[in-house]
Amino acid sequence: MNIKNLTGLLTILSLCGISTSCPSVCTCNGNQTDCSDLNQLISLDSILDQLPSHTTSLTLSNNNFTTVESGSFSNLGRLLHLDLSRNLLSTFHPSSFSQLNSLEFLDVSENRLVMLPVTLFSDLRRLAELVLKDNRLKELNPDQFKGLTELKSLDLSLNHLSSLHTNLLDGLQKLAWLSVVGNRLTTLHRDSLKQAMGLQHLLLAGNPWNCSCEVIPLRHRIEWILFKGGQIDSVHCSYPTNLRGKDLRNIPSEMFGHCHYLNFDTRNPPATDSHPGSSGECIRQRYRPVSVRRAPATVVVAGVVCGVVCIFMVVTATYGCIYAMMAAHEQQKLKQGDSHQQPLMSAKNPEQDLVNEQKEDLMPSIRRGAEAKECTGWMAFPPEVCV
Ligand SMILES: *[C@@H]1O[C@H](CO)[C@@H](O)[C@H](O)[C@H]1NC(C)=O
Ligand SMILES: *[C@@H]1O[C@H](CO)[C@@H](O)[C@H](O)[C@H]1NC(C)=O
Numbered sequence: 001m002n003i004k005n006l007t008g009l010l011t012i013l014s015l016c017g018i019s020t021s022c023p024s025v026c027t028c029n030g031n032q033t034d035c036s037d038l039n040q041l042i043s044l045d046s047i048l049d050q051l052p053s054h055t056t057s058l059t060l061s062n063n064n065f066t067t068v069e070s071g072s073f074s075n076l077g078r079l080l081h082l083d084l085s086r087n088l089l090s091t092f093h094p095s096s097f098s099q100l101n102s103l104e105f106l107d108v109s110e111n112r113l114v115m116l117p118v119t120l121f122s123d124l125r126r127l128a129e130l131v132l133k134d135n136r137l138k139e140l141n142p143d144q145f146k147g148l149t150e151l152k153s154l155d156l157s158l159n160h161l162s163s164l165h166t167n168l169l170d171g172l173q174k175l176a177w178l179s180v181v182g183n184r185l186t187t188l189h190r191d192s193l194k195q196a197m198g199l200q201h202l203l204l205a206g207n208p209w210n211c212s213c214e215v216i217p218l219r220h221r222i223e224w225i226l227f228k229g230g231q232i233d234s235v236h237c238s239y240p241t242n243l244r245g246k247d248l249r250n251i252p253s254e255m256f257g258h259c260h261y262l263n264f265d266t267r268n269p270p271a272t273d274s275h276p277g278s279s280g281e282c283i284r285q286r287y288r289p290v291s292v293r294r295a296p297a298t299v300v301v302a303g304v305v306c307g308v309v310c311i312f313m314v315v316t317a318t319y320g321c322i323y324a325m326m327a328a329h330e331q332q333k334l335k336q337g338d339s340h341q342q343p344l345m346s347a348k349n350p351e352q353d354l355v356n357e358q359k360e361d362l363m364p365s366i367r368r369g370a371e372a373k374e375c376t377g378w379m380a381f382p383p384e385v386c387v
Helices: 003-013 044-050 213-227 280-286 290-348 350-362 363-381
Strands: 027-028 031-036 057-059 081-082 104-107 129-131 151-155 175-177 201-202 237-240
Touching: none
Parallel strands: 031 057, 057 081, 081 104, 104 129, 129 151, 151 175, 175 201
Antiparallel strands: 027 031
16 A cells, blocks of 8 residues: 555656656755765766756856756756856857756856857846856857846956957846956946946956046946945056056046047937947047037028028018009009099089088098098008098
8 A cells, every 4th residue: 555655656756757866976955956066077967867856956066067968957947046166167058058947046157168159048037147257258249148137146257358248238227236357358338338227336346447538438337336326346547557557436537638529428328339449530420529410400400491581581572662662653643633633623512512521520430430441551462542
């Protein structure tokens, strides 16, 4: 009965893909497995094959492992924490970590990594902390960290990086801690940190910073992070010679007074892009003051407005001339008519005139109305003939 039950349980467990074993060389404690410092020649895959699939934390550090095969971690979908530090890893297969959908922490520090496959981390959507410290990385693909929207901490210290691509940190909105300590960086392009708006700790020490005019964007970014209560370790200049050994944060802005054309706002960078180390001429073009950049548009608008106003003035003047000519003409006509009619009317019928005068006295308002019509008639266009 007991044996039957046990066999049944084991069958169910194996059907569910749950293994209860722990590799003999490792220490298992609940969901946490420690396979560090094994001190014996054993392949990574032989360990991984024996691991219980409910493992959430796995330490494989200090074992001289040289490579991770594709799909090695495929049955460890619940893994949250993976430590591969202090091995001899020089490369990864592009899909080495492709099954680790839950992984939040990955440490591959102190290995011999020279380059990383672009898609290596692309499935680690939950990754919050990535440690690439102390390797031999010379450069990183602009899309290396693409999709790591949960990443909060990125350690790139002690590598051989001489530049960071402008778009390297794009999309890392949650990045709060970044270290590039101990690399070969001379400058950071003004747009390199533009998307990492949540950055609170920026560690920049141990790089040969070039504190010529092109360092101003980095300086602005540092001031911005400090203003928001963040922390920066130190940024010691290696160049130019008069600033060697000085900390960028302590150099008075007067020292950059000659960099007039770089006096711009880093918080609203233009959409156009260029790579770090672009020539001074290009920088000058991009960083022209806003007023100068907008000048052509202003000229065009002003030209159009002036043109419209001019046309309007010409039309008005023409109208005025015609109006004046016609007015003068009509007035002359009227005067001539009056001088002819006046004597005739008085000679024709004095009684009628008297009656007319009386009528006019009786109805002064009508008379005045006629006068008013005479006046308003002249105001109209074309001028009416008013009597
Ligand atoms: C790793 O290799 C080094 C020599 O490169 C050796 O001294 C050390 O004992 C090895 N460690 C293990 C765990 O095999
Ligand atoms: C520092 O930057 C300036 C301006 O881009 C450049 O002319 C100079 O060569 C750089 N110096 C070093 C040592 O990289």
